[in-house]
Amino acid sequence: MTSLEMSGAVQPGNVPTPAGLVTELIDGGQMDCGSGLLLLITRAMRRLQPGQSLGVRSSESSVTDDLPVWAELVGHGIISHHEESAEGPWWFVVQKAEAVVSTVFTHGDRTPVGQRLWVYTNFDCNLACTYCCAESSPRAASRRVEPAMATAIFDEFRALGGKEVLLTGGEPFMHPELGELVSAADGLSVTILTNAMIFGKGRRRETLESLDREVTLQVSLDSATPELHDAQRGRGSWARALDGIGLAHSLGFRVRVAATLYDEDPTGVAELHRRLDAEGIAADDRLIRPVAQEGFAETGMHVSVSTLEPEPTITADGAWWHPVAVTNPNMKIADSPLPLSEVFGVVNDTMRLQDAAARTGREVFRCA
Structure with a gap:
């Protein structure tokens, strides 16, 4: 199998994985959504076109619960899920939505991102x-x-x-x-x-x-x-x-x-x-x-x-x-x-997800 890179695309074009064809692969290692995986997948998704798919590999068991919640809140679809063994690692193929679900997002007392x-x-x-x-x-x-x-x-x-x-x-x-x-x-x-x-x-x-x-x-x-x-x-x-x-x-x-x-x-x-x-x-x-x-x-x-x-x-x-x-x-x-537009974009996308999770009481940001 082609080796994965933390920084994003493994090679141009589609890469075969156990779950099918994806446009880009990322390996989250043992990160969970609260310790870095969220930023990694948010950044990767911004590079994809609607309908393209992101392959995510993770050795962290909590991701099997958190990643589907993330996809549901944002509007993407998980089209495949595979595990290499009962102890992991786990694979997901996530298809980027044609139109990401819009959420009501206000900064409140926060300094607006980009200022x-x-x-x-x-x-x-x-x-x-x-x-x-x-x-x-x-x-x-x-x-x-x-x-x-x-x-x-x-x-x-x-x-x-x-x-x-x-x-x-x-x-x-x-x-x-x-x-x-x-x-x-x-x-x-x-x-x-x-x-x-x-x-x-x-x-x-x-x-x-x-x-x-x-x-x-x-x-x-x-x-x-x-x-x-x-x-x-x-x-x-x-x-x-x-x-x-x-x-x-x-x-x-x-x-x-x-x-x-x-x-x-x-x-x-x-x-x-x-x-x-x-x-x-x-x-x-x-x-x-x-x-x-x-x-x-x-x-x-x-x-x-x-x-x-x-x-x-x-x-x-x-x-x-x-x-x-x-x-x-x-x-x-x-x-x-x-x-900077991409940097601020990743931050804003993440904050929208945080706000959506808070409103629905869903947990996708584990602190430890």
Whole structure:
């Protein structure tokens, strides 16, 4: 039998399987619908024409219950089902509907998909935070988004109605062409997430001073005193972050502060707010977020497609459901950052299915 590829088509044309002829094959391995298979099949179905068929192979037993529910909710038809043994793996052949069932879909309090975009400018960093979801460190491969790619990304983003870009990493100020990336986002609201430790001197200071003052700097500060922050991010990082906040303010930038905590200790949070009052950080420019059990973090909040509101995220080598999940292959939307229209399309299709499942009480998004 022809070997299967996670990325999509095995070879052009129809491929024979035990269940008949299909246009494309995907192997979900042991993923279930809540841990990545849903994104894989949604992406594959978008590439097919109505009436064409997708072959799905899975070693996860829950898929035998969940995949038919997914097909029913979306409107596709399962035209064949085969098992290689009583313990699996299982095969399905799903025919794409002539017209997918339309569902009433509203975002509610969500930021509409396509208005906000996260971009990992690079993955190398001067720190190696214990909970870093991106596994960034001084030893990490840079995996930089180059200016030409950024231009193409932001041009399409604007054309699709995009409004807000968040540049993260790694440490964005380690990207030697950060200024060009920001220039490529002209006309968009830009926030740069930084540890504020390395932009005080030399070429990086020049980059900082060259930025439009409409750019917002979001600085990481985990505690009111050095102990916790330095334990999580490295000795001396707290004091240098405060120096960076002061410099950014003196240059006229809006500064937001984000704290990342395993547990929200009320006393520690109150002390942090008093410190931020002293630093002149407005109440609306403060964010306290939990640790996600991703990347370097061995504990923290479990995340999946079913538990995270989507925040489409671009890296040099793909697109992801959310910025905290860029080391998790089960949260990958596409193997290329472009076209954004396909990335946003997969997210919107998935959200419509989530809403339809919630309305009918059907379970197709297992969290564990």
